[in-house]
Amino acid sequence: MLVRTLAKSAIVGTWEWDPATGHFLLDEGAAELMAGDVGLAGHPLRSERATAGLDASEAARFLGDVRHAAEQEDDVAIDLWVASSSGPARHVLCRGRIHRNARQQPVRGEGTLVERADPGAGTRTLRELQSAAVAEAIDEAAELLIAARRAIDATGKPRLRQLVDVLLLEVAREIASHSGATEPPPH
Numbered sequence: 001m002l003v004r005t006l007a008k009s010a011i012v013g014t015w016e017w018d019p020a021t022g023h024f025l026l027d028e029g030a031a032e033l034m035a036g037d038v039g040l041a042g043h044p045l046r047s048e049r050a051t052a053g054l055d056a057s058e059a060a061r062f063l064g065d066v067r068h069a070a071e072q073e074d075d076v077a078i079d080l081w082v083a084s085s086s087g088p089a090r091h092v093l094c095r096g097r098i099h100r101n102a103r104q105q106p107v108r109g110e111g112t113l114v115e116r117a118d119p120g121a122g123t124r125t126l127r128e129l130q131s132a133a134v135a136e137a138i139d140e141a142a143e144l145l146i147a148a149r150r151a152i153d154a155t156g157k158p159r160l161r162q163l164v165d166v167l168l169l170e171v172a173r174e175i176a177s178h179s180g181a182t183e184p185p186p187h
Contacts, residue, residue, distance in 0.1 A: 010115050012092060015050075017109035019070055019098075024050035030113055033082060033092065034062075055083055062094065069098045070106040080113075091116040135175075142171045 013029025023044040026034060031041035036053025051059035058080050069076045076096035081089045096111020145168050152160045 012113040012115045014113070015096070015109075015111050017066060017111075018044070019106040019109065022047055026050060033090075033113060053082075054080065058082065066096075066098075066109060069096075070109065074098050074100070076109065076111050138171060138174050142168070142175065145171060 011029070012033050013027045013031070015027070015030045015034070016025040017023070018025075021044070023046060024034075025044055026041055028038050028041040032038040032053070034053050035045060035050050040049070047063050048059075051062055054062065062078055062080060065078045066076055074097055076094065076098065078094040080092045080094055082092050084090050093114045093116060094111055095114065096109060098106045099108045099110070101107045145164060149161065149164045149168065152164055
């Protein structure tokens, strides 16, 4: 499942950052996603303009993380949620690096934006399969307990019959709780 999700992930775009000027340089994909205007690709952009296509909180987080990486770390790793006019928000991973000179001052930043594929139906299918496996196991337990009760009835031991009846009752409750979760409520 994870392999299929990763295989469906796609590079959206790339960005570069000049710490001296604070300007970003975006390729077409990054310009469309981050700046909200593909026509800004290849032009040096102030940080506010470079992130104008992002929600204000996402833009602030992105810029803050890039500045933090320049001050204290080298790696930029941000998960962005980008609003989409054509459906649900897009989950974009931003992975980058701050390059430094010999005196350890930041001289350039660069990064890649990768859109995570929505596992969607595959995830639901896994959940449904897990739920079906649980239901099958409970059904099998019920069948085995019914067979055990028949065998115990043949022995004539009332204490054993009481114990198996308690187990049957609990399994029946479990079956009822699972069937109630999948059936629509009555109107």
